[in-house]
Amino acid sequence: MLKVNHTVKHFGNLTALDNINLSIEKGEFYGLLGPNGAGKTTLMNIIVGYITPENGNVTIDGEVISVRNLQLRKKLGYVPQDIGLYLELSAETNLKIFGELLELKGKELHKKIDEVLELVQLKDRRKDKVGDFSGGMKRRLNLAASILHDPAIILCDEPTVGVDPQSRNAIFEMLQHLNKLGKTIVYTAHYMEEAERLCSKLAIIDHGKIIAFGTLGELINLLNQKDTVKLQKTSSTTRLLLKLSEIGKIIEQDFYYELIPNQNYDKISKIFAKLEELEVPNNNIEISRATLEDVFLNLTGRSLRD
């Protein structure tokens, strides 16, 4: 449905995007994950037609996004990183302005405004000035303004920056709801928790390059790393080290022992059974699973939030 083909973009000497290729299918919740400055927003700006790449193009259903094909942009709903709203105007007036620019009018426009305000739970604040809204409310209205015209693809550029956990959850639920309705969602994030929770597919981007892509499971499999068990460093666990080595390899860390299970202990239940047998207290045990953070660290040698 949405394809990014051999896209290149420079800003002066900086290579913002280096031959990017992406293919996003209808109905996918696609995450673009990378640290700040990785090139996610540049890629998003190229997809929505805000900037033009030096090389390559972006197509929707085979049609190239360009200034000669402005109507194609109607298939896109862009949720910008900034609050792209007129703060001195009411929520309803903002939606009217943007709706009319999206060529909606009359009853259809009013109906759409009602629908999106309902979805983002701001119907009772429709007459209030956006400037008086909380950060979370602004973010929700920001989303509402982007989906007024019922776009097939919703592009979200870190739409939860600076938002309280409650509003973030609300936005996640709204996006998941839209995804269930069949919308394709492209979501940029530098928080792995967001990406893990929301995205069915992910591309990890760094220094303008896509360094890995696939489902969450596929990406974690790239690590070739199994779940590990952390045992708190106490006198009792230290005494049991010899017996614990039956489960797998033990690596001593500052405050805990890291236990990497061998093939005989390929299930968590088996590990727990053995630990119970050795009478290791429950509160000394922690299961550690591989995360996207580990994937990113493994691929780039640095942390996602560096």
Place this chain on the structure above:
Amino acid sequence: MKTIYRLIIKDAIRFINDKPAVILTFIVPLILIIIFGNIFGGSGGPRGRANLILVNESNSIVAKLIEQRLDSSKSLRPVKTYESENGKNTLKFDEETAKEWVRTGRISAAVVMPNDFLADTSTSIKFKFYYDPKNEIESSIIQGNIQQTIFTQIPRMMPLLMQRAAIKEIGNLKGEKFVKNISEIVGESFGVNPDSILRSVTVIDSVALFREAKDSSSQRNFVNNLVKFESEQLVGKKITNPGLTRTVGGWAMMFLLFSLTGAATSMFEEKQEGTLKRILCMPISRSQILWSKYIYSIMLGLVQLLVLFFFSWILFDVSVFSNFGNLMIVMVASAAAAVSFGMAITSVAKTLSQASGFSTLFILVMSALGGSWFPVTLLPDWMQHLSKATITYWSVEAFLQVLWRQADFMAILPNIVVLLLIALLINSYALIRFQKGWI
């Protein structure tokens, strides 16, 4: 104390790094002081000379003398010839052509020394002064300088004119005898040759006349009756509120520039707020956004001008509707040029605060140079040339033509063409930059 010191340093660092603030604090006042200083303080070189047409139809040596004095005036620049319409011949001004030039606003004043400037039997000298007080200060300066030039020469001619007055009163023969007797009495009493006294009152002594005359206010008062200074206002006689009619255009243009530059540079605000990006991601082209901004700003400018002129009419009886069609044309052209100025600032500046700083600097300088605050003719010559590079100059002149002179469309056409050309060029530049995403 250290804390206060650190806080002061913090404010100083922030100020130095805020270029618009530095511009507004130092550069704007400095430039305005230079302009005002040149006008009122005489610093930075001589003030510009006011043009006036000089028609000398007299053969009198006195007229020649006055012409020479006017030629060497530091305040006036007499213009005596003009080029014919085909530009091939240089023609000498006559009285009617001079009047026409004043009437049509090509020059502010004309002084005519007619054939009968100093007739053989005349007891006074005769001047004709035609003027257009479109700029009150300029008119006063021209009149004052002409009168000063003339009156400082009059004492040299006083005996002759008095002798003629005496002859007129008591008859030719008796008069000559009277003068001769008086000369002999004076010569005998003061030990002076009576013939030289007689010569000084009967013959114009050209050598003495061309010597520098000493100015004296008592002499000037005395000779007032010896000079017939016929002045005629050729333009604006029917204007009900000349003062405001002359200045309203200048002020209107300055405020128009401020408001429309603000409207044009609001693009920066939209960019900062993120709304511009949202709109650019819709099925809308960059040129559509720029044109909408342009048309909206012109409309805003027109409404602003209409309100301003309407209240000038209601409150101060400024004659707005007598030439309303042409006034509208000037308003549209001025608004178009003012918006384009805002677009130019938007194109060049990188941030909103930069745009605000630059626009304030340029608007105040253009207003001072272009005639919004005082007549351009008060500026030094080099500044008068510079003023023609400002939008304000062409607009203020057009407003003057329409409101003061009640001029027709052809008279304002050159100004309109210049304003629209400025608008066209700057907008094309802004459009290219915006389409390339440089704004």
